[in-house]
Amino acid sequence: MSADALANGDHKKVVRRITCVGAGYVGGPTCAMIANKCPHITVTVVDMNQAKIDEWNSDSLPIFEPGLEEIVMKCRGTNLFFSSDVPQAIRDADLIFISVNTPTKMYGKGKGMAPDLKYVESVARSIAEHAEGPKIVVEKSTVPVKAAESILSILRDAQRTNNNLTFQVLSNPEFLAEGTAMRDLSNPDRVLIGGEDSEEGAKAVAALVEVYESWVPRERIITTNTWSSELSKLVANAFLAQRISSINSVSAICEATGADVSEVAHAVGFDTRIGNKFLNASVGFGGSCFQKDVLSLVYLCESLHLNKAAEYWHGVIEINNWQRRRFADKIVAELFNTVAGKKIAVFGFAFKKNTGDTRESSAIHVCKHLMEEQANLHIYDPKVTESQMRSELAIESSEKNVTKLVTVHSDPYEAAKDAHAVVILTEWDEFKTYDYSRIFNSMVHPAALFDGRLLLKKKEMESIGFRFFGIGTAPNHLTRVGFAATP
Numbered sequence: 001m002s003a004d005a006l007a008n009g010d011h012k013k014v015v016r017r018i019t020c021v022g023a024g025y026v027g028g029p030t031c032a033m034i035a036n037k038c039p040h041i042t043v044t045v046v047d048m049n050q051a052k053i054d055e056w057n058s059d060s061l062p063i064f065e066p067g068l069e070e071i072v073m074k075c076r077g078t079n080l081f082f083s084s085d086v087p088q089a090i091r092d093a094d095l096i097f098i099s100v101n102t103p104t105k106m107y108g109k110g111k112g113m114a115p116d117l118k119y120v121e122s123v124a125r126s127i128a129e130h131a132e133g134p135k136i137v138v139e140k141s142t143v144p145v146k147a148a149e150s151i152l153s154i155l156r157d158a159q160r161t162n163n164n165l166t167f168q169v170l171s172n173p174e175f176l177a178e179g180t181a182m183r184d185l186s187n188p189d190r191v192l193i194g195g196e197d198s199e200e201g202a203k204a205v206a207a208l209v210e211v212y213e214s215w216v217p218r219e220r221i222i223t224t225n226t227w228s229s230e231l232s233k234l235v236a237n238a239f240l241a242q243r244i245s246s247i248n249s250v251s252a253i254c255e256a257t258g259a260d261v262s263e264v265a266h267a268v269g270f271d272t273r274i275g276n277k278f279l280n281a282s283v284g285f286g287g288s289c290f291q292k293d294v295l296s297l298v299y300l301c302e303s304l305h306l307n308k309a310a311e312y313w314h315g316v317i318e319i320n321n322w323q324r325r326r327f328a329d330k331i332v333a334e335l336f337n338t339v340a341g342k343k344i345a346v347f348g349f350a351f352k353k354n355t356g357d358t359r360e361s362s363a364i365h366v367c368k369h370l371m372e373e374q375a376n377l378h379i380y381d382p383k384v385t386e387s388q389m390r391s392e393l394a395i396e397s398s399e400k401n402v403t404k405l406v407t408v409h410s411d412p413y414e415a416a417k418d419a420h421a422v423v424i425l426t427e428w429d430e431f432k433t434y435d436y437s438r439i440f441n442s443m444v445h446p447a448a449l450f451d452g453r454l455l456l457k458k459k460e461m462e463s464i465g466f467r468f469f470g471i472g473t474a475p476n477h478l479t480r481v482g483f484a485a486t487p
């Protein structure tokens with residue numbers, strides 16, 4: 001983009017070259033979508049991880065997302081490029097997305113709560129070092145409120161020594177969910193763009209709006225001030241996570257009373273003010289975002305001395321941890337209070353279906369508790385690799401324990417053979433299609449089935465012969481009419 005174009009507000013098709021720093025779950029799919037929808041824009045995705053860039057340039061992409069491969073294969077080499085030459089990509093770009101990871105900080109002040117912004121800062125410094133002309137810099141990473149101010153301070157410092165440089169920093173958080181990333185990107189509920197409350201800020205916002213307008217209806221593109229945009233991302237994730245913790249807390253009430261959590265969710269969700277989405281009780285939410293972003297919100301509240309608000313949001317995490325633990329404890333209790341030396345088949349290790357991502361997966365936590373009880377775990381997941389499972393579990397346990405207690409299978413029937421129990425931890429659709437009579441017949445009896453995702457029908461499984469335990473599903477003696485639950 002020429003300096004004149006930005007200064008004159010001549011933003012029509014001024015964004016011709018986009019660079020995205022960070023070729024991960026967000027950077028890769030988002031840029032593939034932009035390249036596909038905007039043939040007039042050249043999109044370059046860069047990463048400091050050369051191996052990852054090599055994978056993006058190969059036939060075996062580093063992440064699995066339905067529909068991603070087709071688009072990458074179509075656009076790669078035409079207007080979509082993957083490179084590790086960060087300085088060159090910065091020099092070439094009109095607009096730069098910062099799409100790097102912002103994990104929970106594991107050291108120093110804010111340890112275990114605050115997001116670690118060192119990667120975001122290092123990108124800001126690279127832009128300051130290598131930019132030769134005006135740039136629109138866009139926070140795509142999830143960051144705390146006011147992060148744009150820090151980025152701008154670094155960039156403005158570079159302006160002091162180079163008059164050709166002008167920078168605008170926008171917030172454009174990403175709302176895609178893994179497993180449905182391409183669908184979410186091509187048909188988003190909304191695109192959110194926050195910018196500086198100034199003429200230059202408005203021009204930069206308009207330039208980014210124009211990029212999205214190539215495929216997103218204008219009324220779904222929301223523009224706000226920078227801080228509202230940054231905060232909205234954290235709040236959206238906190239609300240979603242809160243819904244899951246709410247229904248999970250209800251699942252415990254159901255198990256103790258004879259109510260059924262699926263029926264309660266169905267009845268409650270019929271109220272249009274409440275809505276029926278995101279009310280699936282589970283073994284707890286996982287993924288790289290919910291826990292991290294709720295903790296970031298809690299940390300923000302604490303930093304602002306809003307302790308009641310901090311406590312409120314922290315409850316969402318506490319319920320999630322409680323739910324995971326409750327489920328693991330239930331398995332041990334129902335297997336006659338000991339799982340030591342028993343074979344337990346685990347179906348599912350990814351944090352949700354249709355992804356190979358295991359970050360913060362509830363499966364890790366449940367497996368960890370079972371390993372502490374010396375269970376022999378036989379794990380099957382359709383997408384997660386053996387090395388990925390082993391390295392996740394080694395962080396929580398020890399490599400020695402993992403070697404001793406964990407076997408990974410490529411066939412679910414083999415995983416279940418001679419097992420005392422099958423435990424379902426991810427909502428993969430294929431788990432609904434298995435021949436459970438065959439599985440039951442191959443197991444040690446009495447054979448138990450623990451459904452942490454409410455995928456299977458209790459009555460059907462019981463008629464096969466399983467002792468069945470589903471999240472939010474009461475034992476049979478509680479569901480009989482005439483039973484009075486004791487508070």
Ligand SMILES: NC(=O)c1ccc[n+]([C@@H]2O[C@H](COP(=O)([O-])OP(=O)(O)OC[C@H]3O[C@@H](n4cnc5c(N)ncnc54)[C@H](O)[C@@H]3O)[C@@H](O)[C@H]2O)c1
Pocket residue numbers: 021022023024025026027046047048049052086099100101102119120122123140141142143174175176177178288289
């Ligand atoms: N994963 C999701 O579904 C999702 C959805 C919405 C928002 N987000 C947010 O988007 C951001 C990115 O998440 P992600 O899941 O794509 O992360 P990721 O870990 O998959 O990818 C981040 C990439 O950035 C690279 N990187 C880090 N610092 C760099 C630097 N200085 N120069 C070049 N490359 C660098 C890393 O090597 C890595 O490949 C996070 O803030 C996250 O909270 C994630």
Ligand SMILES: O=c1ccn([C@@H]2O[C@H](COP(=O)(O)OP(=O)(O)O[C@H]3O[C@H](CO)[C@@H](O)[C@H](O)[C@H]3O)[C@@H](O)[C@H]2O)c(=O)[nH]1
Pocket residue numbers: 142174175176177178179237240244277278279280281282283284285286287288289290351352353427
């Ligand atoms: O009713 C539900 C819905 C989800 N989950 C679990 O919640 C976790 C997160 O699921 P989901 O939100 O679908 O996936 P993510 O990829 O983590 O996406 C969330 O986090 C992203 C990163 O910030 C946001 O962009 C998305 O909008 C937001 O949905 C997974 O473990 C799911 O199994 C439930 O237990 N019950």
